[in-house]
Amino acid sequence: MAGSEGFVGADNAEAIITRIEHKTRKIESLLKQYKTVEALKTALEGTYAMTSDERCKSAHWIAVHRAIMAIKDVDGMLSSLDPEYYDILMKYLYRGLSTGDRPTCDQCLRIHEKLTERAGHGCILRFLTDTVNTV
Amino acid sequence: MAVISVHQFAQCITCHAWSPDRSMVAFCPNNNEVHIYRLVEDKWEKVHVLQKHDQLISGIDWSARSNKIVTASHDRNSYVWNLEGSEWVPTLVILRLNRAALCVQWSPKENKFAVGSGAKTVCICYYEQENNWWVSKLIRKRHDSSVTSVSWHPDNNLLATTSTDGKCRVFSTFIKGVDAKNDNKKDSKKSTSSDLKFGELIVQLDLSSSWTFGVKWSPSGNTLAYVGHNSMIYFVDDVGPSPLAQNVVFRDLPLRDVLFVSEKRVIGVGFDCNPMVFAADERGVWGFVRYLAERKTVSSGSRYGSQFSEAFGKFYGQSKPGVGNDAVETSKTRGVVHENCINSIIRLGERGILTRRFSTSGLDGRIVVWDLENEQDLLEL
Numbered sequence: 001m002a003g004s005e006g007f008v009g010a011d012n013a014e015a016i017i018t019r020i021e022h023k024t025r026k027i028e029s030l031l032k033q034y035k036t037v038e039a040l041k042t043a044l045e046g047t048y049a050m051t052s053d054e055r056c057k058s059a060h061w062i063a064v065h066r067a068i069m070a071i072k073d074v075d076g077m078l079s080s081l082d083p084e085y086y087d088i089l090m091k092y093l094y095r096g097l098s099t100g101d102r103p104t105c106d107q108c109l110r111i112h113e114k115l116t117e118r119a120g121h122g123c124i125l126r127f128l129t130d131t132v133n134t135v
Numbered sequence: 136m137a138v139i140s141v142h143q144f145a146q147c148i149t150c151h152a153w154s155p156d157r158s159m160v161a162f163c164p165n166n167n168e169v170h171i172y173r174l175v176e177d178k179w180e181k182v183h184v185l186q187k188h189d190q191l192i193s194g195i196d197w198s199a200r201s202n203k204i205v206t207a208s209h210d211r212n213s214y215v216w217n218l219e220g221s222e223w224v225p226t227l228v229i230l231r232l233n234r235a236a237l238c239v240q241w242s243p244k245e246n247k248f249a250v251g252s253g254a255k256t257v258c259i260c261y262y263e264q265e266n267n268w269w270v271s272k273l274i275r276k277r278h279d280s281s282v283t284s285v286s287w288h289p290d291n292n293l294l295a296t297t298s299t300d301g302k303c304r305v306f307s308t309f310i311k312g313v314d315a316k317n318d319n320k321k322d323s324k325k326s327t328s329s330d331l332k333f334g335e336l337i338v339q340l341d342l343s344s345s346w347t348f349g350v351k352w353s354p355s356g357n358t359l360a361y362v363g364h365n366s367m368i369y370f371v372d373d374v375g376p377s378p379l380a381q382n383v384v385f386r387d388l389p390l391r392d393v394l395f396v397s398e399k400r401v402i403g404v405g406f407d408c409n410p411m412v413f414a415a416d417e418r419g420v421w422g423f424v425r426y427l428a429e430r431k432t433v434s435s436g437s438r439y440g441s442q443f444s445e446a447f448g449k450f451y452g453q454s455k456p457g458v459g460n461d462a463v464e465t466s467k468t469r470g471v472v473h474e475n476c477i478n479s480i481i482r483l484g485e486r487g488i489l490t491r492r493f494s495t496s497g498l499d500g501r502i503v504v505w506d507l508e509n510e511q512d513l514l515e516l
Binding site for chain 2: 087109113119120121122123125126128129130131132133
């Protein structure tokens with residue numbers, strides 16, 4: 001996988017954080033134009049890079065959370081989302097569910113049901129068994 | 136449908152094997168015995184019970200030419216059973232294991248067999264004529280966790296193993312005195328000096344981050360297939376220094392075992408209780424084709440079977456009050472043949488380029504025989 005290393009040096013983490021901030025600004029602008037699906041895709045891209053650093057993971061999560069909460073039409077969103085994003089989206093949904101925050105959980109649960117219909121139980125299994133690429 | 140016959144033999148079956156002429160089947164009904172049934176005029180009769188092991192029997196293999204049964208059990212032992220007259224006589228094989236044996240397979244020439252164990256080792260056993268017993272040589276290094284399944288390459292030397300450490304490995308099991316060196320003349324381009332060292336790791340495939348099961352070689356030995364517990368199946372072509380790996384993701388529950396019915400068609404069985412067909416297209420790209428047995432058509436209310444609907448109903452509960460009840464289907468019969476996880480799939484008949492018939496056994500205690508005669512798309516090479 002391009003860009004995945006075990007140990008994250010301080011410089012690299014800073015570079016990632018900067019990239020994420022850049023991404024967040026892009027997401028904000030997409031949301032202003034009501035392009036929620038694009039925003040989600042942007043948020044989900046590149047999340048596997050440097051996955052061992054907690055700060056990077058948190059920063060990625062904040063961006064994805066923003067995009068997830070902005071979604072109103074779940075069916076529409078899933079129809080236009082490429083299947084390659086299903087697995088990573090499922091992982092973030094479970095992260096959302098683990099926060100315990102009511103609005104986040106409601107939204108994640110709503111998306112989880114539709115995503116399971118589309119992607120099947122295999123998608124859930126891949127989240128459960130993947131202990132290496134965690135979000 | 137591709138199903139020829141369904142037999143309910145016990146409450147639960149851990150493993151099974153067929154006699155060379157396929158008139159008898161041996162299986163372990165989830166205890167420490169092996170039951171052998173013979174088909175007599177359309178009815179199955181129990182003809183032998185092999186009692187020697189102390190714990191669950193996790194693997195059985197019945198050699199086609201020498202008519203020997205090898206069993207491996209959680210009691211860390213393995214027995215080779217020979218038919219003398221009308222009795223099966225066991226010979227203990229000293230495996231030198233300190234954990235359970237999990238799987239066993241005869242080699243293509245039936246002069247060796249491999250046992251995978253929870254002791255992170257693989258035992259290669261061969262017969263020593265002078266002492267009239269089976270000796271085991273251990274491959275101790277390399278595995279970081281239990282060896283869940285083993286499979287022999289057609290050349291009788293290479294052995295593929297899968298393990299709960301997520302990796303699939305290929306070893307050489309060359310034993311001086313058992314394997315003659317000149318046999319390799321035909322494949323001289325493949326055998327190098329490292330092939331001829333016992334326990335040599337030829338290839339290690341690190342494609343999965345979850346437990347791996349069910350490794351098998353294709354009929355030519357060029358391709359390997361194995362499954363992961365993360366609902367993925369891995370295909371590796373040109374196994375060697377530069378293998379070509381493909382990860383195939385699929386929708387449903389994980390698989391436990393696979394079988395190559397031809398060079399480009401694989402059948403996988405597992406927790407969905409329904410065999411899945413995978414095929415490689417002209418470019419060599421593998422993908423899921425279809426299920427083999429009919430799937431129960433789902434009621435419009437929900438996509439989930441009765442065992443899931445209650446759980447998911449609670450999960451999604453708040454927003455959907457009615458989802459629990461109207462999704463309950465007519466209980467047990469889900470329109471598929473097995474009702475519980477299928478954990479083993481065995482070829483019926485000689486090893487060849489094309490397999491027409493195979494049998495599956497599962498935790499529901501059934502052994503089902505399948506025939507691909509009417510499945511045109513699967514009979515092409």
